[in-house]
Amino acid sequence: MTSLIDLLASAQRTDTGFTTEIPANWLQGRTAYGGLSSALALAAAKQVEPDLPPLRSAQVAFVGPLSGPVTVTATKLRRGRNAAFIQADIMSEAGLGLRTNFVFMSRLESAIEHDTTAPTGFAPPPADAELYTGPKEFFTGNFNFFDLKAEAGPTQWLRWGRLIDRAGLDPEVELMVMGDALPPASLKLFAKMTPVSSLTWQVNILQPAPATTDGWWLLEAETDSARGGYSSQTMRMWSADGTLVAEGMQGVAVFG
Template sequence: MTSLPALLAQAQRTDTGFTTAIPSNWLQGRTAYGGLSAALALAAAKQIESELPPLRSAQVAFVGPLAGPVTVTATKLRRGRNAAFIQSDIVSEAGLGLRTTFVFMAALSSAIDHDTTTPARHAPPPADAQLYTGPPGFFTGNFNFYDIKDAAGPTEWLRWGRLIEREGLDPEVELMALGDALPPAAFKLFEKMTPLSSLSWIVNFVRPRPVTTDGWWLLHAETDVAREGYSSQAMRMWNADGTLVAEGKQGVAIFG
């Protein structure tokens, strides 16, 4: 088992990012887990630019499969007085697998202060809770999960999650790694196992540099449209205090 902090520590740095290899315990099928790929892309973006303001938005395109040796490259698109746009790509022997655009933005003085977000009503799991961890040969083996029973509807997930190994990890990189950890919500519609694949993911961080307790984040995903091999789902993330920290949308391909 190679943890995310260990994977980043072992990476070979370059002028524009780094090279590494995707360990088998971070795969989901024939490709890297999407949250890992996004986290590696963010780590490269932070490597090429110093003193970045907080991460505010990430636009992720899952272009193709990523496995084995990979090269992670970051490019500054623009950096102004308040915001920085950085593109990160991940390439493997199969070609381009991931393209991301990260937006970092400092807080601005504003007369507008509007917030209608809903706090989470569910507490993190107690210390003696029975947690779920996936098998060591699959990406879920890097996480602890705790389902909130009877709280989710027929096309949604609501689950506490945390990285098992996270010491020394950049908090924003940790959030990207965890933010895609739920199965696609359309999975709940199937009567038999059906392959799915994330196509695109946009996540906006509504709290700059959020923190939590004991690594726990409450993850939510819900789909309202799934037809013709495509599903669109809404996603949210709260910290242990119940504060909404991120929300997003994801497009998912359904092969069956």
């Protein structure tokens, strides 16, 4: 198996990013797992300038399938005193597969301190918990998972997850590769497996330099609208101590 760390270490640098190859163990069907593609795009974006402030937002468009050899490029759109906007694309032989816009922003002095988020109250799985890891030939083989089935709603996934090989990985890159690890919540509406495909992903980072314990992140995805082959879902991510670190939305195509 090829880890994300190995994938980044073996990438060939270019003037605008790097080239690499998506290994089979990071695929979901005929395309790369969306969290991996987003993480690769972020890694390229962070090479544009050496002193970027913390990542605060990402807008991801899953344009087409990505597999095999890929080229990752990043371009600075604008950098002001406080914020930097960087676009990153991933191309394969099939053409453009991913387009992202990342926003990096420094902390600003503000009279406003408003936070209504509350700790989850769910502890990470104990050391002796029975964890799920997917097959080695599928992207889920890179993760450990622990489901909170009893606590999840009828159209909600609630699952602890961690990247197995994460030592030395950039914390923001780890956040991106973890953040899309749940199946689309619309799958809970079907009695059998149904083809789905992520279209867009908007994620806002609430805690600069996110950190957790033992690699565990609590992931949530929930849909309250799915019709006409399109589902919109909200997504959230907490650290092991219950702190909300990211929230977002995703648009999903449902083929059935």
